Amino acid sequence: MTMTVAVQFWSYFASLTGTRSVEVEVPGGSVVGELLDAIYQRFPALIPFRSSTLIAIHLDYAAEADPLPAGAVVSLFPPVQGG
Amino acid sequence: MTMTVAVQFWSYFASLTGTRSVEVEVPGGSVVGELLDAIYQRFPALIPFRSSTLIAIHLDYAAEADPLPAGAVVSLFPPVQGG
Amino acid sequence: MERWLSLSESSIDEAALVGSRSASSTSGAVLCFSGVVRGLEQDQPVDGIDYEVFRAMAERQFHLLLDEMEARWPVESIRLVHRVGRVPTGETSLWVEVRTPHRGESFAALAWLIEQMKRRVPIWKHPYP
């Protein structure tokens, strides 16, 4: 059983990956960190930014250990800088 | 040798003394504290406020130990409260 | 707490915002911060900044911050505008106003809000040359 997760890239992560969003298949019951492993395999240009990458599920911040709900929209982005 | 010093009262010190200004004779070479002693003798209603009274000579703050220049205009007032 | 939040592509009319402030006889303090785009960004000359926003998440994160601010300080009103898209040098990109009963609260709440916004609200700056 796999599930499909939508992943959005914001700010210069869109340039690094060459896209604003992708769909990724992950095993059912995966956590956010497992999705990230799949993303880094496909987009190694993001790897150097891993430690400062911010993660959201829908509109809320998430951590690598959080479970991935079915139909999740995950956003990945560098540190924010409003103001 | 005495000299004449003008003393102004501000805020509720004017109500307590019943006047906005007086002239006081003090010995030449007096310091501010000696002027205050003369003022408190004449206006005992000010005595309870002595510890929080602010003193200026012309437009600058002064202390009791400061010398009194000839022709000084001395102002006495309670704590300020702008804003 | 009166709460007004706007993420806008239009320039911020600060005089109009100040003129439209509602009256209050309990707020003794109004503190207002304007962030202005500078001609230098990280020591490089720039003509402006392009602000990218993840709008739905930015609005949600702003409201979470305002909930938290309201729980911590007696803020009677908060109005915030963040400009998005291109903002030329010298123009205001962020305008935020808080009203509180006393002065100290306005400084503490506003400093906290801006600091937290810069950590949590998904907006990014892209200088344009």
Place this chain on the structure above:
Amino acid sequence: MERWLSLSESSIDEAALVGSRSASSTSGAVLCFSGVVRGLEQDQPVDGIDYEVFRAMAERQFHLLLDEMEARWPVESIRLVHRVGRVPTGETSLWVEVRTPHRGESFAALAWLIEQMKRRVPIWKHPYP
């Protein structure tokens, strides 16, 4: 440092003051405080405050404070209006704006200035019922 100081009997037109702010490409931060007369003064209802001023000394003390502020922080502009005479509840008695290159400086300088003003500038409040 641009410096503008006014002790005025007239009501303070904050929108006009904001609208007349001069442009700058080096100031990233503008912080503006308005002190508003509250309907309660030391828990007693009041209709307003009568501000008494020792004008010549107040102006001198304000300028001494601004000299000291300028020496401590990179303030590019300071504008300050303190209303004197009768100010009804709900109206602004103090308006002060600082512009600095960065945000932290604007908060530190403005908080310091208001705090010092309340200790050193000879203005007194007389509530009227």
